[in-house]
Each structure stands twice: as structure tokens, then as C-alpha cells.
Amino acid sequence: MLRVSGVVKSYATPQGPLPVLKGVDLALAAGESLALLGESGSGKSTLLHLIGGLDEADRGEITFGGVALSTLADGERAALRREGIGIVFQQFNLMPGLTVADNLAFQARIAGRFDPVWRDELADRLGLANLGGRYPEELSGGQQQRVAIGRALAVKPRLVLADEPTGNLDEATGDEVLRLALDLVARTGCAFLMATHSTRLAARLDHRVRLASGVLVAP
Ligand code: ADP
Ligand code: MG
Numbered sequence: 001m002l003r004v005s006g007v008v009k010s011y012a013t014p015q016g017p018l019p020v021l022k023g024v025d026l027a028l029a030a031g032e033s034l035a036l037l038g039e040s041g042s043g044k045s046t047l048l049h050l051i052g053g054l055d056e057a058d059r060g061e062i063t064f065g066g067v068a069l070s071t072l073a074d075g076e077r078a079a080l081r082r083e084g085i086g087i088v089f090q091q092f093n094l095m096p097g098l099t100v101a102d103n104l105a106f107q108a109r110i111a112g113r114f115d116p117v118w119r120d121e122l123a124d125r126l127g128l129a130n131l132g133g134r135y136p137e138e139l140s141g142g143q144q145q146r147v148a149i150g151r152a153l154a155v156k157p158r159l160v161l162a163d164e165p166t167g168n169l170d171e172a173t174g175d176e177v178l179r180l181a182l183d184l185v186a187r188t189g190c191a192f193l194m195a196t197h198s199t200r201l202a203a204r205l206d207h208r209v210r211l212a213s214g215v216l217v218a219p
Contacts (some may be wrong), residue, residue, distance in 0.1 A: 001191050002028040002051065004157055007060035009046055020046050022214030023060070030158065031184060033192040035202030037219050038211035044195035047211065048161045051193070053081040065158065082111040085192075086152025088162040088181075092144040094136040094151075101132035103147050108154040115156070122150040125187075126180055142173035149181045153188060159186060162194040166201065178204060 009021040020043040028034050038044045049055040051062055053069060062069045064084065067076055085109075095104050104123060108114040123129045126146040136144055145165060152160050165181065166174030178201060185192040193207060199219070202208045210218040 001030045001065060002026075002193070003061075003063045004051065005046075005061045005063075005072075007047070007050060007062065009055075009057050011048060019177060019214060020126050021050075021057075024211070024214075024216055026209060026216060028159075028191045028193060030191055031186075031189045032207065033182065033194070033205040035205040035208045035219075036193060036195045036211060037199065037202050037208060038195070038198065040197060042211045043214065044211055045163055048087075048163050048193070048195055051159075052161050053077050066157075082107070083113060083155060084158045086157040086160045088145070088148050088152050088160065088165045090164040090167040092136070092141070092148045092168070094144055094147055096122045096136055098135075099132060100134050100136075100139070100147050103136065104128075104150045104154055107151055111155050113155045115154075118156065119150075119154055122153055122184070124131055125184060126150050140173075140179055141169050145169060145177050146180060149177070149184065154186055157190055158187060159193065160189045162192065164195055164197070166196075174201070178196055 004024055004026045007021055007024040010017040010019045024047060034043050064080060072080065095106060098106060102153050104119050105114050123132060126149065128146055128150065131143065166177055169177060184205065196202055209216045210219045
């Protein structure tokens, strides 16, 4: 479903190029979950951004469902990202002016994939059914992240990318949010790639790899 081959990425900095990814290879099948471990600054977010099409690799190839991202025109890449990939960030990133119900539906509507029955099922399973009329600022952190997970899944993506999704939550809340996310991921059969620095959380996914010195190593 997802294949990353020989991906290299540096950032331009005032001190010169900063190499972050030095040849990263990974594969993820539909229905599988993979934890991307690594210390802070090891390049986890960089790799997720490349896979999510938010930034471009210097070298290497990322293929999604057999299609290489580099062969797509900008508009096609944007459509693939909208329709095929759901992203969950550490900072929740909800739309402050929209209710919970509208935050859940927002991206699915843009992608032309809004299904109200699925939205209501997501709200139910995420324990948000009674919060549909609230605004993000009226929610706890755990509730906000549950909305963000629902929003990512509302498009029925083939891949969900989660960048330290429980990093802003206390341990018990984070555990519960991850449990709900993994339940829903299993239910939809999509692939799940989660960056985390926690070996404890990583243990709950199917597979684990560690990013260190710009390459993936055994965890
Ligand atoms: P992680 O998510 O594992 O903490 P990141 O991918 O965010 O790591 O960052 C990897 C390295 O790249 C860090 O040294 C970070 O400071 C640097 N970095 C990240 N984004 C940029 C950027 N836009 N410009 C320059 N350096 C960056
Ligand atoms: Mg990061």
C-alpha cells in the first residue's frame, strides 16, 4: 500500500544543509500499523510530512497504492492527499470556528467524500455523540484529539498518519485515545503509521522501526 524507497531529505539552514533523512526504506500493507520510534529531532515528523505530501524529498521515491508521488501533477498529489490520507497532529489543529460535528465533516466535504452515516458512527465510537454542537475551545485535550482522529477517518482514507498524537495528553487519556484510534483503524482496514518516542505506546502497534542518524534501524 505504502512504499518508501531511498528517501533523502536535508533542510537548508544558515549554517548549510542539515541532512535529516539519509536513505529511508519502509513498506506498509493495508490494515497494518507501524510505529516510527526515534528521539526528538531524529526526523520522524519530516518523514511523515514527505509521506503525507506536505513536503518533497530530495531523492528517493514514495509510492502509494502503486503510484509514485513524484509522477503526479500538483493537483493530483493534492487530491490523493485529501482522499487517501488522513493526518493527526500532536496539536489537534481543529478549526476553532467550527463545531465538533462540522470539524468531523470538514475535510470529507472538501474531498467530496462526506458520508453522514459514517460521521455519526465515528462520533458515536469516539464518544463525541453528545458534543456535536460544541466548539473546540469547549473541549478537553483528549476530546479534541478524538475529534481530530474522527476528522482524519471521515474521508475513509487508505492511510492514517499520526504524529505523536498523544504527546499533549496525560498518560491515561493518551492510552484511551490510542485505543479508540486503533479500534477504528482496524474497523476500516486502513494502514496506520504513528510517530512516537514512547516504546510503551509503540508496543501496541503491529510493527516498530526506529529512526536514528537518518536511517531506519531495528527498534
Ligand atoms: P522529530 O519529529 O523526530 O522530532 P523533525 O523531523 O521535526 O524531528 O526534525 C528533524 C531535524 O530537522 C531537527 O534537527 C529539526 O530541527 C530539523 N528541522 C525540521 N524542520 C525544519 C525546517 N523546516 N527547517 C530547518 N530544519 C528543520
Ligand atoms: Mg516531530
